[in-house]
Amino acid sequence: MIKKAVVSGCIVGIVTILAAFVLSEAMVAKEERLERLLKSGHFVNGRTLRLVCDVTAYCSGACCNTGHASGDDGSRLLDWSDQLAVGGLSISSLLKEGLRPAAVDTSVIPFGSIIDYDGVLYVALDRGGAIKGTRLDLAMKTHDESVEFGRRPRQIVTVHIPRSPARVVGLIKEQYGEGRAE
Ligand SMILES: [Zn+2]
DSSP states (O other): OHHHHHHHHHHHHHHHHHHHHHHHHHHHHHHHHHHHHHHSGGGTTOEEEEEEEEEEEEOSSGGGSEEEEEETTEEEEEEOTTBOSSTTOBHHHHHHTTOOEEEOOTTTSOTTOEEEETTEEEEEEEOOTTOOTTEEEEEOSSHHHHHHHOOEEEEEEEEEEOSSHHHHHHHHHHHHSTTOOO
């Protein structure tokens, strides 16, 4: 009985490892889309900036996406869980597609820019009340991952700003937004 449990435990373990491997392979393959986009005409004659940023991470849940707004009717809780500032796209669906959103200050980094941090590509599609100047907030799949990421001050980040940022946002919405043809 005990032996059986150990054997099946091992099999579950192996299957889990295999699934994780296949999943990470798929993620890498999908991230190539962002790399392709970066090499496309949209980024030819665009600008590339090297910025020193304070980098943090967030998840799509309410834990990272609520705030208080005070108005005439007093303070109320705002919840924008899983919603990106760029309409029609959810954080979780993009992450599932292998596209990593980032929250930026659009006066520094326009939406549609591709951010290279530590060899991983992110796309500027979100903003936040605390995201000002060179603060950068990167979307992670789970809250644990965002906690593990922590606060990373003064990180060197490469930002590729497309020739027409609005056009790149439109393209991403078309390919990954609701009602996309697939
Ligand atoms: Zn969270």
